[in-house]
Amino acid sequence: MKNKSVTAKGYLLNTAVLAVVLIVFFTLAATLGSTGEFKLILAPSLWQCCYLVILSASLNLVLGFLGQLSLGHCGFMAIGAYAAALLSLAAQRAGIFTDKSGPVFVLVLLGCILIAGILAALVGLLVGIPALRLKGDYLAIITLGFGMIIVNIINNLPFAGQNGLAEGSASASLYKNGLGFGTASKVTYIWVPILLTLLSMTMMFMFIRSKYGRAIRAIRDDEIAASASGINTSFYKVFTFAYSAFFAGMAGALYACANATLSTSSFAFTNGGILNSTFIVVMVVLGGMGSLTGSMVAAVIMFIVNYQIKNGSWVDALPSAVQGIFAYPMLVYAIVLIIVIMFRPKGIFGSYEFSLIHLKRDFLNHRAKAAAQKAEKKGAKVHA
Amino acid sequence: MPETKIPVLETKKLGITFGGLKAVQDFNIQIYEGELVGLIGPNGAGKTTVFNMLTGVYLPTEGSVLLNGEVLNGKKTHQFVAAGVARTFQNIRLFKDMSVIDNVKTAFTKDIQYNMVDALFRTPKFWKTEKELTEKALDLLDIFHLQEKADWLASSLPYGQQRKLEIARALATDMKLLLLDEPAAGMNPTETAELLECINTIRNRFGVAILLIEHDMSLVLNVCQRIQVIDYGQTIAKGLPEEIVKNPKVIAAYLGE
Numbered sequence: 001m002k003n004k005s006v007t008a009k010g011y012l013l014n015t016a017v018l019a020v021v022l023i024v025f026f027t028l029a030a031t032l033g034s035t036g037e038f039k040l041i042l043a044p045s046l047w048q049c050c051y052l053v054i055l056s057a058s059l060n061l062v063l064g065f066l067g068q069l070s071l072g073h074c075g076f077m078a079i080g081a082y083a084a085a086l087l088s089l090a091a092q093r094a095g096i097f098t099d100k101s102g103p104v105f106v107l108v109l110l111g112c113i114l115i116a117g118i119l120a121a122l123v124g125l126l127v128g129i130p131a132l133r134l135k136g137d138y139l140a141i142i143t144l145g146f147g148m149i150i151v152n153i154i155n156n157l158p159f160a161g162q163n164g165l166a167e168g169s170a171s172a173s174l175y176k177n178g179l180g181f182g183t184a185s186k187v188t189y190i191w192v193p194i195l196l197t198l199l200s201m202t203m204m205f206m207f208i209r210s211k212y213g214r215a216i217r218a219i220r221d222d223e224i225a226a227s228a229s230g231i232n233t234s235f236y237k238v239f240t241f242a243y244s245a246f247f248a249g250m251a252g253a254l255y256a257c258a259n260a261t262l263s264t265s266s267f268a269f270t271n272g273g274i275l276n277s278t279f280i281v282v283m284v285v286l287g288g289m290g291s292l293t294g295s296m297v298a299a300v301i302m303f304i305v306n307y308q309i310k311n312g313s314w315v316d317a318l319p320s321a322v323q324g325i326f327a328y329p330m331l332v333y334a335i336v337l338i339i340v341i342m343f344r345p346k347g348i349f350g351s352y353e354f355s356l357i358h359l360k361r362d363f364l365n366h367r368a369k370a371a372a373q374k375a376e377k378k379g380a381k382v383h384a
Numbered sequence: 385m386p387e388t389k390i391p392v393l394e395t396k397k398l399g400i401t402f403g404g405l406k407a408v409q410d411f412n413i414q415i416y417e418g419e420l421v422g423l424i425g426p427n428g429a430g431k432t433t434v435f436n437m438l439t440g441v442y443l444p445t446e447g448s449v450l451l452n453g454e455v456l457n458g459k460k461t462h463q464f465v466a467a468g469v470a471r472t473f474q475n476i477r478l479f480k481d482m483s484v485i486d487n488v489k490t491a492f493t494k495d496i497q498y499n500m501v502d503a504l505f506r507t508p509k510f511w512k513t514e515k516e517l518t519e520k521a522l523d524l525l526d527i528f529h530l531q532e533k534a535d536w537l538a539s540s541l542p543y544g545q546q547r548k549l550e551i552a553r554a555l556a557t558d559m560k561l562l563l564l565d566e567p568a569a570g571m572n573p574t575e576t577a578e579l580l581e582c583i584n585t586i587r588n589r590f591g592v593a594i595l596l597i598e599h600d601m602s603l604v605l606n607v608c609q610r611i612q613v614i615d616y617g618q619t620i621a622k623g624l625p626e627e628i629v630k631n632p633k634v635i636a637a638y639l640g641e
Contacts (some may be wrong), residue, residue: 203504210503210510211496218479218490225477228439230465230493230557290481353479 010357015277017356022194029190043186045307047258050193051251052299054200056283057292058247058331063281064289064351065208067220068132069140072147076245078267079123080116080252082154085262087112088179100185108295109179109189113196113253120249121242123150127135128241132234147277148268155264180260200247204292207243216240217290286340287347294349305332388452391416392593393438393469393561394444398447399617400437407433408617411447415561415593420583422608422625423597426637430617431597432474438595439471440464443516447485451561466494472550472567480539484530487538488521488547491556495520495535524552527585544575555586561593562586568600576603583607605629613637 032038059073088108091097100242131142181189207213215236218226227233256262268276279302287298309315311328316323325331340347391414398411408430415421423431436442438449440461449456451467459467470491479487495517502510525531528548533541538549547567554562564583568576580603587594598604604611605625612622615637623626628634 075569162455204505206506207500210514211498212500212503213480214486214490217482217486221479221481222477224441225473225479226490227461228471228473228477229466229491229553230462231462231490 010355013357014355018198025194026191027161028256029187039183039187043190044183044258045303046190047186047254048194049300049303050197050256051258052283052303053197053296054247054251054254055280056287056295056299056302056337057201057204057281058244058251060284060287060289060292060295061204061207061216061240061244061247063284064291064295065213065220066216066237068241069136069281070143070241070244071277071281072127072141072143072145072150073244073248074267075147075150076120076124076248077252077255078151078264079120079156080249081256081262081267082252083119083178083249084112084116084253086159086258087115097327100179101188109192112179113192113250113257116253116256117246117250120252121246124242124245124248127236128238128245132237144277151264151267179257181257182260186258189257192257196250196254200250201292203294204247208292212236212240218382223271278330279333282337285337285347288349288351289347290351291347291349291353293354294352295349297348302333302336305336389416390454391450392419393595394450394453395438396448396450398434398437398444398449400433400442401445406617408437408614411614411619412615413595413612413622415595417560417593418587418591419610420587420594420596420608422604422611423595423614424599424601424604424611424628425614429614429637432565432616433617434614435565435595435597437469438464438563439469440519462493465557465559468558470554470557470559470561471563471564472547472554472565474565474569476543476546476550478538478546478550478553480537482538483535484525484538484549485518485521485534486539487553488524488556489517491553492517492520492558493560521556524555525549527589528552528582544571544578547571547575547579551582551586555590559592561595564594564596564598566597568598568603576600579603580607 029038029043055073055077059070062068062070062073091108091112097108099105127143127146131139131146134142215226215231218229218231219233219236224234283298283302284295286302287294287296304328309329309332315326318326393413393415394409395413399408399409411434415419422641423434427429433495437444439470440456440463442461443458444454451453451464453468456464456467456469479490481564482490496513498507498513499508502513503505522531522534528545528551530541530545530549534543538546541549551564567583568579571579583594583596584607586592596604598610608625610623611625611628613620613628613631613634620633620637621631623631
């Protein structure tokens, strides 16, 4: 039985271990910060991992916990990315900050990320109110459509879009103007994605482990029974959708920081890269629908897979026939998805949440409990 | 029966039409506090349709539903629950991938006063509410002897206990009127006897009004104080159990002429 003392102890233990890991990491970062490996590979990878973790966990709220298939998650990310980029650009032009240092810049940076999230949440609200009246395939189609519409609208806005950011130039340079970070600043501001990921994950956990989490899991399991238990299903659905979009927006803002240029094509559904809504769905399914820790692990795995396909030297060593597959990363993700669905449909974690305090108990009790439940169920069936 | 008292549930000429089909017509019923009324009829008579109208799933095309004198027509299901109507389903509808205790805690919608800020910052109010909910849920589960299985998955419970959990969840909504849709369906005699005991416990402990749909006649005749019979959407008889079993119309509806 869960009670407050165990839960509180669990929070303390997890926080303590996390704090130790972070201290070790930042000490290492401080000493290795100037070396090539860290600066050129590890730090940028960490930025990418962080926004992928936020993205997959936030989609898991809708897909795994609320049980609604949304294929437009990248649209919210695009909104966040462009909002943060445009805001920081405006701030720079207004002379609020001149170079990417100092407390004022940090404030602008965090402010931009927050506003990006809020904007994405507002659009999520607007999209969610009509879209969530539909279910299943229809919802998937309409969210897919909304994702495309959002990207197209941004594309055609005079002040954003393909050309807007650098006033006439197609390769809108965020790096020179606004909040785009180069490799050196990525190392300096490595705490930003880490802080945001921690905050976002905490916020999502607090959401899931409360009446909100119970309500949306109830809606996932049986919507009619949920409303017959007094749950205002439309409210919880739209709220969760907007809440999830909030994090997608912040992830988008991080993406804008991590990239020198912004282009709507990187958020388009047809994009073969790491950023499209199906890729996020693959991450969620791989990690386990209904497990936030699973989403985190899956995001890192998928990042490594993607990185290896694109940069790994081992790919060149493969026979050319096999190498051909890797020219189409989307194909690899599709194969990953099919393998997961065939051999472990609930994903790596299922609905299990990793927690240090429950580690021993879970592994010891899990088998015994499953066996007992199976035996009783079997017995009851025979009895009936 | 005290006629001056306001009935917990009253329907006036309730009816619904699907296209050209008059599924239920002119359905009138009054249930008073602490009463257990049976609603019986052959398959397809419209019993579950009545339940769906009483819980806001279907919008009646005519007539009205009154709960303690308050008109509930046109409200949504969760508003019916807020007003005090709870139900179970003919085919069990549990939150399968949630623990037994979470199934019950989900339904305490009226008792949860904390908001998003409390949840995010884990305020004392949050802890207090959650602790109270757990205690209340365990109390409820205790009535149905489910306390030891509180952290099981709902889907791993045997059939009879799933039925009981569904009733426990309905009770958690703090209702005035409980609608039970064929609670004994698919149960063996032992389980039915246990269910009978449960229903009696509920009446004694909560003093709620219950409307029961059931095919198991021994159960219906045993527990119901009054019975209403419908066939082809129309009420063909209502009265005391002993009157109903002798009613020629009822016998004709069940056995044919």
